[in-house]
Amino acid sequence: MTILIRNGIIVDTEPEPVVIGPADVRIEDGKIAEVGPGLADVPGGEVIDASGRIVLPGFVDTHRHTWQAGLRAIEPDMTFGRYFQRVLRELAPAYRPDDIYACNLAGALECLDAGITTLVDWSHMRPTRERTDAAVRALRDSGVRAVFGYCLGDSPQDLASEGRRVFDEHFGTAGGLVSMMIAALGPEIAGAEHVLDEWRLARDLGLPVTAHLGGGSPESATEGLDFLRVNGLLETPTMFVHANHYDDDQFKLIAETGGGVSVTPVDEMTLGVGYPVTGRARAAGAPVSLGADTVTCGPGDMFSLMRAAFTLERGRPDGAGRDFSTKDALRVATIEGARVAGLGDVTGSLRPGKQADLVLLRTDTLGMAAAHDPIGAVVLNADTSAVDTVLVAGRVVKRDGRLLHHDVAAVLASLAETAQAVTVGAVTAVSA
């Protein structure tokens, strides 16, 4: 199966973001085969005319609680304490498995619609067997490339056996677009025994870990990182989500031990978690990526996140971020994101052999026209309405501005039902 993307404004990201100019991309069996100008026609292959389109690797969102899609803008002016109480304590328990499915499907399709082709779903919605299975099923049904961040949280189930069941049933030999990570509560949230169990499970299953780390306070950041170091847990590839309160030496340790950072710039600022560490972590050698985290009080698209990261880094109070460029912003949204997600050899750039996860952005709109510097236009000007065509592993999932393979009206209807049910359910549960 061959697809030829013809005559696009090609932007690659590896080793550094670069505009290749008018050129073609040939896709064979879901993988990028060749990039360059004037590629030969392939008899019987499909041709996608990309004239006037910027063609770039799909975005990678490394941290999103996808189950919150039905809670969008529920309390947009929250602080972190309120988020914790309202969203995690009151609303999360009201979800039925069908609600998890509806939200994960809608949230994953929201990503595809916006050009995010890879999603790390940090799934901490009080898992039961049924909820977990519904979450994974929705990701698989959506067609997005996803890493399912399995979190047992404070559920009474046995972490080792339930974690292995999830792995065996959904991931062991399944292959495909969805893989698994252990979403650990980590040492700043859970007790020592539980944390050791989380990292043991990751090691036993050969999986990386993603955890909210370094976002509490300088003291808890230091204590948590020391705990990981002293117990030998940094040997497991770990994604540090937020990481706001580490100092430069701590970022060096994270980088040296193969860790990566997920910055969620909007809610880190609005919820008061801490100042985003995009530049400081990169300066220490750690790959940095971006995440939407929560749509309860923030945007769900990568354009908003790139702009937030770009402006916050350029405007860093210590003045050290002035050189952070639009190319850097695109890098963290694509190739570095892929690395942080453990998929650096799979996606995030147009390198031949990688999966054909691609986005075509229109430039023939009032908001994008002229677009002198295509990378600048992607980072500073584009929004979701520019997303024309999206491919995941060479499969076209959006074409001419319309999502394929799903009845979007039905997805939205079931999301609306869920949004109603979980908020009413939470009110009842709280007053009971």
Ligand SMILES: [Zn+2]
């Ligand atoms: Zn989070």
